Amino acid sequence: MEIDAQPNVSKVSLKDFNANNFNRGAGKVKEVCWYIIKVVFFLSPLPFPSSVKAFLLKAFGARVGSRVILKPRINIHFPWKLDIGNDVWIGEEAYILNFEKVIIGDNVCISQRAFLCGGNHNYKDPSMPYRNGPITLLDGCWVGACCFVGPNVVIGIDAVITASSVVTNSLADNGVYRGNPAAFVKYRW
Template identity: 55%
Template sequence: MRVRNDQFDPTKGLDRGRPRWVEAIWYLAKCVFFLSAFPWPSGWRVALLRRFGARIGQGVYIKPRVNIHFPWKLMVGDYSWIGEEAFILNFEPVAIGAHACISQRAFLCTGNHDFRDPAMTYRNAPITVGDGAWIGAQCFVGPGVTVGDEAVATAGSIVTGDLPAGMICAGHPCAPVKPRWSEK
């Protein structure tokens, strides 16, 4: 067998969730208010995400240059933070719990291809980040991952499997190291 990119069908296995014209308008809004380094107020970005169908809780803070692919497939809980240059490639739903932190340049990626299929069909899956979880700077979180409540993925980690609640996790592949909160 050999890879046959000419057989790839971009319409198969991907529900865009909105018409192309809505995507185009979102892209323009994203370029001006999200990808720009200009410090637009976070509240404006939150309001725009809600207008495009995202479910955003109260007190959410979004820094400049955040790239969100499909806002209508995004849920962010109360008082969560999304850091500068974070990228949420959400072909499938991404749910970020309350009081969670997605640090700068973190990449939450729900999209993938089946490398065992010569046509490289999509193999996408949702991502869930639990309440109080922290995704460190420059982490990669892959399709189908659930990060447990209060878990931490340390900076630069590669998260390709679920992370247990309440644990500090690190490395490539990211794995539990020790409890986040020690008993006193």
Template identity: 40%
Template structure:
């Protein structure tokens, strides 16, 4: 974690070994969130089209009772709905609805929790 003041962690969360929260922008974890081993929460990226390689930021939120599995990646601006599951090694950008399971790169909905 880079900036602790930009991190909000709800009650009874579990943050595993080697999880990395790159919180250049705000990161919000709801209650009972599980962030598994090696998960990468990334709020910053660069505009490769810009001559100045400008920094682009986007907050990330993870809803109550969601599980971010081992080695999953959340891109800047991602929102994970309550009770959703991001499977092992999935790469997520954008919005994941509540209660769904996503997997793959890019992550796709594969079922309900």
């Protein structure tokens, strides 16, 4: 293997990054208040009742349905950009980085340490501007433990994402998906 005599020079220029066009959806005071509430009630290992956490999410602008189970150590970035249906389970240490809207349908299970990541950057632009997107989990789907779900993804009705899978594209209804990238394995029903 021959080595090029001229060294490569990075084109990335993070000093030119501009977050001013990003809509956080709330003012600084509301955001700071949410972070304090999040640290005390959501990131804590103490098992505060789900009803208390649902009340707090609603107070900060989330839509939260009935009979929602919210386990300890859940990290929700912006509750005002969150919509949770009825009969939803969110497991320990799940992380919802919702720079854009995250919609969770009815009867959805998000297992432990799942990461719903609505944030991204355009790596083709040297200043790495935001390239965020929404995430939608349709009714009856199950996101397994330690899964990654990226921006601009819709998980279909009754779809199952097996543990540690990586989802960067939308997935159809009723499928079982596994791997990196998540690929169809079989039908659920």
